Amino acid sequence: MKPLATIKNLSVSLGGRSILRGIDCELQRGKITALIGLNGAGKSTLLKALIREVPYQGAIEFHCGHDHSSHRPDHVGYVPQRLVLDERMPLTVLEFFALTLQRWPLFLGISQKVRERSQLMLSRVGAIHxxxxxxxxxxxxxxQRVLLALALEPKPELLLLDEPAAGIDFVDQKPFYDLIAEINRQANITILLVSHELSVVSEVAHHVLCLNNGKIQCQGTPSEVLTDEAIKNTFGSGKRLYNHFHDGGAGCSDPSHSHGFWGHSHGW
Ligand SMILES: Nc1ncnc2c1ncn2[C@@H]1O[C@H](COP(=O)(O)OP(=O)(O)O)[C@@H](O)[C@H]1O
Ligand SMILES: [Mg+2]
Incomplete structure (x- = not known):
C-alpha cells in the first residue's frame, strides 16, 4: 500500500542554522510512526515542516483522499508540544470548542448542535466530564485530552502528536497512550508521535524514526531500532529501554473494552 506521505531529502534551516538535513522517510498509511531523539534533535521542526509552518527544501509528497491521489491531506490534526494558557482565562472547555466550531461570536451563545458536537468530541477521548x-x-x-479531542475534529487524515504525554503524570501515561493506540486502530488514522518514552514507543509504534542532530540515524520496526546499542548511540549510555507496562500493552488491549466511539455513526 502507498504510504500516506513520503519525505525526500528534506532540509530545514532556521535563523541561518541548519536544523534538519537529508531526511528520507515515509509515514505508513494507518500506522503509528514514532519520532524519537534527544532534545534539540529537530523532532518538532519535522512536524512543523509537515504542516508547512517552517520553510523546507526537498519534497513532502502526500498520497491522500479515498483513492490516494490527492497531494494534500484534507485535515491534519496537531497537538503541539506545549500550550500555555493564561490561568485567568475564564473559558470552559465547551466555550473553547465553540470558538472553533461555530461561526458567530461566543457572546451570541452556543447552539444545541455545537453542544452536542462538543460532547461527541470529548466522548472520543473519554473526557465528557x-x-x-x-x-x-x-x-x-x-x-492533552481536550487538545486531542480538538485535533480529531474533523477527522484528520494525519495526526501529529508532539510529546503529547509530556505534562501527564507517569501513572496516567499508559491510559493516554492506550487511547492513542485505540484511535489509530479504530479510526484508522495515520499518526506521527514524538515521544521520549521508549517503552511506550516500543509498544504502540509500528515504525520508529530516530533523529540525531538533524539527521535520521536509524529507522525500522521498534525491535529493529530500539536495541540497547542504538539507544546508547542516540541517547548516551544513561538511557535504557525498560518496560513499565506489565499488563499486555496498548497493542494487545481487549477490543471489548473499547469505547466504540469511532466510525460513521459518530459524526465522521
Ligand atoms: N525558529 C527557530 N530559529 C532558530 N533555531 C530554531 C528555531 N526553531 C527551532 N530551532 C532550533 O532547532 C533545533 C531543533 O529544535 P526542535 O525541532 O524544537 O527540536 P526537538 O523537538 O527535537 O527538541 C534546536 O536547536 C532549536 O533551538
Ligand atoms: Mg520538540
Whole structure:
C-alpha cells in the first residue's frame, strides 16, 4: 500500500542554522510512526515542516483522499508540544470548542448542535466530564485530552502528536497512550508521535524514526531500532529501554473494552 506521505531529502534551516538535513522517510498509511531523539534533535521542526509552518527544501509528497491521489491531506490534526494558557482565562472547555466550531461570536451563545458536537468530541477521548470545566485550570493530562479531542475534529487524515504525554503524570501515561493506540486502530488514522518514552514507543509504534542532530540515524520496526546499542548511540549510555507496562500493552488491549466511539455513526 502507498504510504500516506513520503519525505525526500528534506532540509530545514532556521535563523541561518541548519536544523534538519537529508531526511528520507515515509509515514505508513494507518500506522503509528514514532519520532524519537534527544532534545534539540529537530523532532518538532519535522512536524512543523509537515504542516508547512517552517520553510523546507526537498519534497513532502502526500498520497491522500479515498483513492490516494490527492497531494494534500484534507485535515491534519496537531497537538503541539506545549500550550500555555493564561490561568485567568475564564473559558470552559465547551466555550473553547465553540470558538472553533461555530461561526458567530461566543457572546451570541452556543447552539444545541455545537453542544452536542462538543460532547461527541470529548466522548472520543473519554473526557465528557470536562465539558463545563475552565480550560485553563485543567491538569496536564486533561489538557492533552481536550487538545486531542480538538485535533480529531474533523477527522484528520494525519495526526501529529508532539510529546503529547509530556505534562501527564507517569501513572496516567499508559491510559493516554492506550487511547492513542485505540484511535489509530479504530479510526484508522495515520499518526506521527514524538515521544521520549521508549517503552511506550516500543509498544504502540509500528515504525520508529530516530533523529540525531538533524539527521535520521536509524529507522525500522521498534525491535529493529530500539536495541540497547542504538539507544546508547542516540541517547548516551544513561538511557535504557525498560518496560513499565506489565499488563499486555496498548497493542494487545481487549477490543471489548473499547469505547466504540469511532466510525460513521459518530459524526465522521
Ligand atoms: N525558529 C527557530 N530559529 C532558530 N533555531 C530554531 C528555531 N526553531 C527551532 N530551532 C532550533 O532547532 C533545533 C531543533 O529544535 P526542535 O525541532 O524544537 O527540536 P526537538 O523537538 O527535537 O527538541 C534546536 O536547536 C532549536 O533551538
Ligand atoms: Mg520538540
Amino acid at each position: 470536562l465539558l463545563h470545566r475552565p480550560v485553563a485550570k485543567l491538569s496536564g493530562g486533561e489538557t
